[in-house]
Amino acid sequence: MVDTNRRSFLKATGAAVSATAIAGCSAGPGGGSNTLEKVGMSAYVRGGSWITAYIEAAEFYAEDLGIELEVRPNQQSAQKQVQDIRDFTNGDHDAILVGVWSTGAAEGAINQAMEQGTPVFATNADTSSSEIPLYVGFSNYDGGASSAEQMVAALEEQYPDKDTWRVLNVRGVQGNQSANQRSQGFLDVMAENDRVEVVQTLNGEYARDVAQSTVQQWINANGRVDGIYSGNLSMGLGVVQALRNQDILVPKGEDGHVVLTQMDGSPEVNPLVGEGMIDAAVDQPNYFYNPIAMQYMKQYVEAGNDDSVIPEVDSEVTADDLTIESGQHKGVEMWSEPIWEPGIMREQNGHPWFRTNSVVITQENYDQPFLWGNVWG
Amino acid sequence: MSSRFGDTDDAVLTLLDNMIWPILGLVILGVLVFVPQTLRNVRSVQLLLWAAVPLGLLVLAESLCLLSGHFDLSIGSIAGFSAMFTGMLLGTCPSCWNVVSSPWIGFGIILGAGALIGLANGVMIARVGLNPFLQTLAFLIIFEGAKTAMQTQPVTGLPALYLDIGGTPNFAIGVLLVAFLAFGLLMRFSRFGQAVYALGSSEKSAREVGIDTSRLIIVIYTISGVLSAIAGLMLTGFVGVVPPLIGEGLVFQAFAGAVIGGISLFGGRGKITGALGGVILIQLVQSALNNSTAVGATEIQMINGFVLLVAILLYSTQSKIRSRILASGSV
Numbered sequence: 001m002v003d004t005n006r007r008s009f010l011k012a013t014g015a016a017v018s019a020t021a022i023a024g025c026s027a028g029p030g031g032g033s034n035t036l037e038k039v040g041m042s043a044y045v046r047g048g049s050w051i052t053a054y055i056e057a058a059e060f061y062a063e064d065l066g067i068e069l070e071v072r073p074n075q076q077s078a079q080k081q082v083q084d085i086r087d088f089t090n091g092d093h094d095a096i097l098v099g100v101w102s103t104g105a106a107e108g109a110i111n112q113a114m115e116q117g118t119p120v121f122a123t124n125a126d127t128s129s130s131e132i133p134l135y136v137g138f139s140n141y142d143g144g145a146s147s148a149e150q151m152v153a154a155l156e157e158q159y160p161d162k163d164t165w166r167v168l169n170v171r172g173v174q175g176n177q178s179a180n181q182r183s184q185g186f187l188d189v190m191a192e193n194d195r196v197e198v199v200q201t202l203n204g205e206y207a208r209d210v211a212q213s214t215v216q217q218w219i220n221a222n223g224r225v226d227g228i229y230s231g232n233l234s235m236g237l238g239v240v241q242a243l244r245n246q247d248i249l250v251p252k253g254e255d256g257h258v259v260l261t262q263m264d265g266s267p268e269v270n271p272l273v274g275e276g277m278i279d280a281a282v283d284q285p286n287y288f289y290n291p292i293a294m295q296y297m298k299q300y301v302e303a304g305n306d307d308s309v310i311p312e313v314d315s316e317v318t319a320d321d322l323t324i325e326s327g328q329h330k331g332v333e334m335w336s337e338p339i340w341e342p343g344i345m346r347e348q349n350g351h352p353w354f355r356t357n358s359v360v361i362t363q364e365n366y367d368q369p370f371l372w373g374n375v376w377g
Numbered sequence: 378m379s380s381r382f383g384d385t386d387d388a389v390l391t392l393l394d395n396m397i398w399p400i401l402g403l404v405i406l407g408v409l410v411f412v413p414q415t416l417r418n419v420r421s422v423q424l425l426l427w428a429a430v431p432l433g434l435l436v437l438a439e440s441l442c443l444l445s446g447h448f449d450l451s452i453g454s455i456a457g458f459s460a461m462f463t464g465m466l467l468g469t470c471p472s473c474w475n476v477v478s479s480p481w482i483g484f485g486i487i488l489g490a491g492a493l494i495g496l497a498n499g500v501m502i503a504r505v506g507l508n509p510f511l512q513t514l515a516f517l518i519i520f521e522g523a524k525t526a527m528q529t530q531p532v533t534g535l536p537a538l539y540l541d542i543g544g545t546p547n548f549a550i551g552v553l554l555v556a557f558l559a560f561g562l563l564m565r566f567s568r569f570g571q572a573v574y575a576l577g578s579s580e581k582s583a584r585e586v587g588i589d590t591s592r593l594i595i596v597i598y599t600i601s602g603v604l605s606a607i608a609g610l611m612l613t614g615f616v617g618v619v620p621p622l623i624g625e626g627l628v629f630q631a632f633a634g635a636v637i638g639g640i641s642l643f644g645g646r647g648k649i650t651g652a653l654g655g656v657i658l659i660q661l662v663q664s665a666l667n668n669s670t671a672v673g674a675t676e677i678q679m680i681n682g683f684v685l686l687v688a689i690l691l692y693s694t695q696s697k698i699r700s701r702i703l704a705s706g707s708v
Contacts, residue, residue: 048529048530048531048620048621048622049529049530049531051529052529052530171674174674174675174678199670200667200670201673201674202667202674203667203674203677203678207620207622208531208616208618208620209431209612209615209616209620209623212615212616213424213427213428213615214667216424217415217421217424217425217428217664217667217668218667218668220417220418220420220421220424221414221415221417221421221664221668222414222668234620237531238616241616241617245424245546267530268531268533268618376530377471
């Protein structure tokens with residue numbers, strides 16, 4: 001009820017701002033016009049090639065739409081992110097894109113921006129604010145679950161005669177929301193399978209060197225396992241190196257192959273999938289997140305901050321409903337393959353969530369140009 | 378009678394000075410009882426020590442600074458920056474600079490980068506008079522930022538020889554042991570070592586006995602930079618690429634290793650060999666916790682913190698016992 005009232009208020013405020021703008025006398029915070037010309041983006045920049053693709057795609061798409069995009073790195077600091085959002089709000093930005101670093105921390109600043117008529121759209125990592133019109137991202141939990149399903153399928157193929165498969169779960173930083181969800185998704189699916197024993201959950205801390213040293217010592221101490229799941233690309237590559245150091249890295253189908261599934265593809269991961277060292281990597285359509293958000297953001301602003309342009313919760317969005325125009329960037333026709341579809345509209349934290357699909361990278365598709373790891377190599 | 382008491386006190390003092398080793402012995406015993414698979418074979422020990430090499434070199438760098446009554450917060454970022462900078466020059470990945478192909482030149486560059494940053498630290502502290510905390514904190518931030526400014530993706534395509542140094546377990550462990558042995562001997566038997574201890578005990582007194590303290594501080598920070606750069610080289614070899622977050626978060630572990638090994642935070646006391654014991658202890662506890670089915674992944678960090686707290690309590694007790702013995706005048 002409160003949420004509905006707040007939304008109504010925002011709509012009314014948006015409409016009022018639009019009306020004033022049409023009258024040609026608007027010049028307040030939030031740009032004051034119903035065209036999307038300048039967007040501020042707050043994102044962390046210290047995550048390697050994945051985050052580079054995520055940010056550059058936003059820059060390319062904004063360029064194609066003729067939008068001026070100002071990207072500010074928050075350096076993994078919630079405080080810095082709050083400050084940047086407030087700066088954008090008080091400046092002449094028409095809207096704000098945020099990849100939230102700490103779920104609850106930026107809520108006040110985001111709400112303040114919304115109240116002042118500067119819409120905030122979240123991508124990749126969700127905010128706890130119920131005020132935003134849209135969050136675009138995939139489900140970390142589903143990603144972990146999908147990795148588990150891929151692992152079971154690969155184990156059945158590799159070790160069909162074994163009664164029990166022993167597997168390891170290498171998880172990310174404790175307390176990190178995505179690390180928890182990715183691990184839990186994996187564990188929940190595995191718990192339902194009687195043939196799987198998750199012998200240990202190891203801390204890989206989202207770091208390649210930590211995962212490498214932890215896994216190689218664990219295997220040496222406790223013996224081989226049949227499969228290892230890693231919660232992100234860095235840890236997955238550390239696990240590959242750990243098996244190599246233990247002289248047990250062999251491709252799928254060969255004796256002694258340890259089934260590896262993980263979250264994320266990358267320029268390094270994709271060739272390893274092709275060689276059969278990694279069985280499957282569940283990848284996000286990261287270079288679509290910001291374009292999808294910007295597409296809806298544009299419609300939202302042009303409609304006078306009207307959230308009726310956002311698809312209804314529980315609906316399904318396909319490429320027939322949403323067009324992300326492809327463009328030539330980095331030598332490829334970017335966004336030409338709608339790997340995000342179908343997008344399922346859900347509600348999360350009191351606002352709509354455009355839940356994109358994920359892509360499972362296997363030996364069949366590891367070299368396809370629609371995988372971000374093959375573009376940002 | 379007093380002589381007999383004196384011998385006992387001597388023995389107690391010697392034990393206190395080398396307390397890390399009985400502690401390590403007890404921990405090994407505990408690991409063998411409760412998580413025996415952690416040390417199931419020689420390979421276990423090799424893997425454990427191999428993983429400890431980068432941290433060990435940083436602990437050595439930090440120990441040297443601590444013994445002199447200073448400290449260095451920038452060691453992790455020096456390791457990361459020098460590794461990333463050299464990686465960009467040597468690497469063949471699409472975004473790399475790829476201007477150097479010889480791994481030998483690479484060794485020179487990475488050591489040179491570390492030495493230059495360490496030298497700058499030393500000059501700013503000794504000559505310009507900046508507070509070591511502020512100076513090394515600034516460099517921590519600058520070089521961590523500079524690393525990200527250069528590259529946010531893993532640097533690949535490095536020459537095999539360049540990677541072999543840190544990527545060959547026995548060689549890497551050898552480097553660590555030789556470094557500790559060399560600095561252990563240097564600190565114990567050389568004029569440089571004695572000057573470092575003197576500086577750490579009292580800078581004023583050290584100056585009065587003719588030690589050029591400014592020059593010494595510069596040399597210490599330069600050595601610290603070089604050791605940090607070697608840690609970066611080892612980390613690169615260990616992982617096989619230069620990951621974008623290389624070296625981050627290691628400084629606090631380096632402090633922990635030094636303190637657990639008995640190096641005084643206030644300068645002038647502690648043994649380099651003790652610091653090696655601290656490194657091994659940290660790695661052993663970490664490995665045992667990872668291998669233990671009784672400890673969940675979510676509890677490991679907390680237990681690590683308790684280990685550090687127990688070590689600090691032990692050293693606090695040690696310090697009180699030492700003071701009591703020395704105050705009694707029997708030695």
